[in-house]
Every structure is written in structure tokens, then in C-alpha cells.
Amino acid sequence: MEQIKQKIFILDTSAILSGKPICLDDSKMITAPGVSKELKPGGRDHQSFQYLIEKGLTIYSPSKESLDEIDAVSTKSGDIDRLSNADKEILALALDINKEKNKEAVVLTDDYSIQNVAYIIGINVETISQKGITKKFKWTYKCSGCSKKFKENIKVCPICGALTKNIVSCNKDISRKKCDR
Numbered sequence: 715m716e717q718i719k720q721k722i723f724i725l726d727t728s729a730i731l732s733g734k735p736i737c738l739d740d741s742k743m744i745t746a747p748g749v750s751k752e753l754k755p756g757g758r759d760h761q762s763f764q765y766l767i768e769k770g771l772t773i774y775s776p777s778k779e780s781l782d783e784i785d786a787v788s789t790k791s792g793d794i795d796r797l798s799n800a801d802k803e804i805l806a807l808a809l810d811i812n813k814e815k816n817k818e819a820v821v822l823t824d825d826y827s828i829q830n831v832a833y834i835i836g837i838n839v840e841t842i843s844q845k846g847i848t849k850k851f852k853w854t855y856k857c858s859g860c861s862k863k864f865k866e867n868i869k870v871c872p873i874c875g876a877l878t879k880n881i882v883s884c885n886k887d888i889s890r891k892k893c894d895r
């Protein structure tokens with residue numbers, strides 16, 4: 715009997731920058747340390763990243779052995795100059811996961827060089843659009859005092875005068891899969 719493999723989704727920078735709510739139910743989401751370094755601190759990109767961390771995105775470092783393998787393959791294919799350090803880490807992580815028993819890596823990316831190298835070494839890739847995710851995050855503002863929510867960018871609550879916080883609301887209808895929890 716063939717055992718069902720647990721899918722591990724690996725998000726690259728383009729997946730995070732897409733600003734789309736990536737909700738994968740019980741599947742695990744991971745990313746590499748280099749990815750967070752590619753995001754502008756304090757910006758919207760970072761908010762997307764923080765949101766995904768809250769949804770269970772975990773950061774893992776790939777093995778040196780797999781990084782060397784990615785270097786070798788991408789040099790041969792001519793993709794090496796188009797791959798950032800973070801991109802290489804993402805691909806190496808996929809190799810590491812595929813070596814584990816009963817686990818299967820799926821790289822979530824819109825980056826063509828990543829897709830190309832992944833194809834050469836037999837790593838599964840899904841693009842963001844394939845996930846059926848078509849809308850961006852919805853940002854709302856919540857008062858830190860009375861908890862009233864505002865659609866507009868309001869810094870100070872007109873009701874109680876407290877400062878508002880920028881929060882993301884994940885709309886269930888956005889993707890085919892469940893977003894809540």
C-alpha cells in the first residue's frame with residue numbers, strides 16, 4: 715500500500731509579495747531565512763509576511779548539501795545569475811523535504827527561474843494563480859481602545875480617541891480553501 719505523503723508548501727519571496735492570502739488548510743507552510751531579508755522592513759511586504767507567520771508559516775534553513783546541489787544544477791542550466799540567495803534556499807529546502815519519508819515539497823512561486831530549476835530536479839511547483847487565489851489581502855483598521863473596525867485608513871478613533879491598528883481580514887470567499895482558524 716502506498717502511503718499518502720504530507721504536502722509541505724514552500725513559499726518564496728514572490729508568493730509572499732503577491733500579498734494574497736495563502737490558506738492551505740492543514741498543509742504545512744514553510745519559507746527560508748533569506749526571504750524575510752528580501753522584504754522591506756516596516757512595509758506592506760512585511761505585513762503580508764507577519765500575517766503568514768500568524769497563519770503558521772515557519773522558517774527553516776536548508777542543508778549545505780542541498781544548497782551545493784542547487785548551485786551545481788542552476789549553474790548548468792544558466793539560471794544561477796537570476797536566482798537570489800533566498801531563491802536558492804527555497805529550492806534547497808524542497809530537496810531536503812523530498813528526502814524525508816512521507817513528505818512532499820511543493821514550491822509556491824511565480825518566479826520563472828525557480829520554476830525552471832525545480833523542473834530540472836523534479837520538485838513540484840504551483841504558481842500563486844494555480845492556488846485559485848485571485849484577490850489581495852483586505853486591510854482594515856481596528857481601534858485599540860473600543861475595538862471598532864474601519865475600512866478607511868484612520869489613525870485615531872473618532873469614537874474614543876485611541877490609536878487604531880492595521881489588521882488584515884482574510885475573506886473566506888477569496889480562495890477555494892478555508893482561510894479561517
Ligand SMILES: [Zn+2]
Nearest residue numbers: 857860871874
Ligand atoms: Zn475607539
